[in-house]
Amino acid sequence: MRDILRNRMGWLHAWVGFVGGLVLVVAFTGGTLALFDTEITRWMEPELAALPEAAMTGEALDHAGAQVWALREKGQNVFLNLPSARDPVLRILHYDGHAFVGPVLDPRDGTALHSRETRGGQLFFDLHQSLYRGPVWGNLVTEAAGIGLIVAVMSGVIIHFRNLASDLLLFRPFAAPGRAWLDAHLVAGVLLLPFIVMMAYTGAVIHAPRLFPMIGAGHAARPAGRPDAGMRVVGPYAPLAPMLAQAEDVFGRGRIGFVMFGTGTVSFYRADAADFAMTRDHADFSASDGRLVGVERIGHGMPRLGGAMRGLHFIRWGTPALRWLYFVCGVVGSMMMAAGLVLFLMKHRRVHGGTFRLALAETLALAVTLGLPLASLGYLWGSRLLPPELMHRADRETGVFFLVWLVALVHAGMRCFGGAVRPAWRDQACAIAVLGCGLPILDAMSRAGTALRLHADVYLAVDACALGFGLLALWGQRVIVRAR
Structure with a gap:
């Protein structure tokens, strides 16, 4: 009975692993590179390399806010991304269907900086999330592949369960090609088993409402202050610098990530890197007089758990050392999946060659x-x-x-x-x-x-x-x- 189960798991592991592996290598590689999407974007904007380190001033924030309001009066749905340790400039961004792009501003005075147009590292994030095929079909394919990864991992554990310890210790890179590829696949799979399962599981949980709409039917939250692209706004507008100071009193200094502009409201959102749980906590202000009108925080329970899952998956809160650890695990995981594809081909060349x-x-x-x-x-x-x-x-x-x-x-x-x-x-x-x-x-x-x-x-x-x-x-x- 045990041998029959292992044989069936072997068939399932091979075919689900190869078909899903083609998608998973793309998604896993894209996700690995997306860990440093901001740094890749900065590398692709060499004109900004000469910009000295400088803290954002209130003058720069107010100047940037005036530019955002002017663009919104023209019907453009834009928002303001604030400087951070990873990206020390102001950015006026809009979503072009694949990435958030827009002009770059000097954090010292809010003037526009000369910089080439680029999607930068966000290309790899889009590749990871949707294979660059959009938020519907592309996401469904990657989410299904993620579930396939869980199936492949579990079936692989069943196949090799009795030999997990020896597989971990035995690696023969200079053996016959088939043996060397199998050893590399097994060693990487055993070492990274917790990481791969964690990434596959958190990815599936994050997108569970898309795969199973009944799960998220009662949990859809629409943050206050989110801009409405179909409505225009009319000034005058209160300066943003005093609002930022009040928002930082609520969430902590340096913990505001971006500013959304709505019809009559301005919302300061907590940065993704501010906490382990990745939520959309925000403080809302009146656009006309800068008065604080409300604070929305994600409470405990399922919404907080969902934020924790997103935090584990995207690791925006992580230190550089932790993101490098994720990166190394992602590279080795991608190589493990690629080695699995090669093993599949080597096995089937004997039977289906030509x-x-x-x-x-x-x-x-x-x-x-x-x-x-x-x-x-x-x-x-x-x-x-x-x-x-x-x-x-x-x-x-x-x-x-x-x-x-x-x-x-x-x-x-x-x-x-x-x-x-x-x-x-x-x-x-x-x-x-x-x-x-x-x-x-x-x-x-x-x-x-x-x-x-x-x-x-x-x-x-x-x-x-x-x-x-x-x-x-x-x-x-x-x-x-x-x-x-």
């Missing part, structure tokens, strides 16, 4: 496993090589990402359907090595003067990660060449 469906599976696995990192590096290269004043520049940057990914897919298809599977992996690994190792050079060449010395941690971190992945791809390419 068939159309195997060539298709090889193509998709290669395009996801190596094509996605290649496209991500191409996105960073495009952000520096495209002219800063280009019209619709954010769309062009995103187009570079998907164009590189499409080229990787076409290349994989031509090679795999032509029977040259190993050269296909070698070629794309080599391309990743070139783009990854070359990115620090591009960064140094496209930032000049004092910009190389200011905010160096952000640029060094992105460059070091790109260089690390480039060297890893170079090592992988050499392994493929030696294995011929």
Whole structure:
């Protein structure tokens, strides 16, 4: 009976793991990069590198508020994002269907700063959440894949339960390819089992009302003061600086993240990084006289638990060290899933070698496993090589990402359907090595003067990660060449 269960779990683990794994590698990789979405955005705005560290002044806040009201009078649905330790500038943002974009303001006086248009790291967040396919179908696919991840993990535990301890201690990277890939898959899976289950579970819980509408039917909360895009507002307006001071008396100094402008009200929302539970607590003020009209806090019970789940998943409250730990776990988790795809292909080559469906599976696995990192590096290269004043520049940057990914897919298809599977992996690994190792050079060449010395941690971190992945791809390419 136990062997029958293990065999059935093996079939379930293989097929759910491969089909869902194609989506999960994309979502997991996107989520891993989105941990540092703000830092990636700053890397893609090199003009801001020369801006010295400065605290936001009341003058800057009031000036920014006047600009927001002027835009809202024209019918634009915008809000104000306040400076933080991760992003020390003011931003007037609107949602373009995929990311929050808009002009950047100097926190010292509220004047506009010259900066190229970009979606920055938010592209990876959108890729993680909806595969860049919008808030309906894209989200449903990723949420279903998350549930599939839980199924794959649980079935994998059943298959390997008797050998979990030995799998954790036994890793033979220089064994036969099949054995080495299996060892890597098992060791990563065992080490990261709590992390993967936690991320899959919290992701499923966060979006449970979408998958099961009856769960969230009675819990929909509409925050007060949220702007209504269909209504215009008329001045005069009270200054924002005194309102911010009162909001900080309520939530704590430096704990306000953004400001929403409604019809007759201004709402100061607590920052996502202010607490473990990620909620939408806010203080509402009269837009005309700045009088505090109400404070809304998420209480205890299910809403608070939901905020805690979001906090665990998005880790906005985490220290840099904790976000780096999440990042490393995300990278290893993505590699574990990619290794699972490779194991599936190696197993089925013996039975289905030369068939159309195997060539298709090889193509998709290669395009996801190596094509996605290649496209991500191409996105960073495009952000520096495209002219800063280009019209619709954010769309062009995103187009570079998907164009590189499409080229990787076409290349994989031509090679795999032509029977040259190993050269296909070698070629794309080599391309990743070139783009990854070359990115620090591009960064140094496209930032000049004092910009190389200011905010160096952000640029060094992105460059070091790109260089690390480039060297890893170079090592992988050499392994493929030696294995011929």
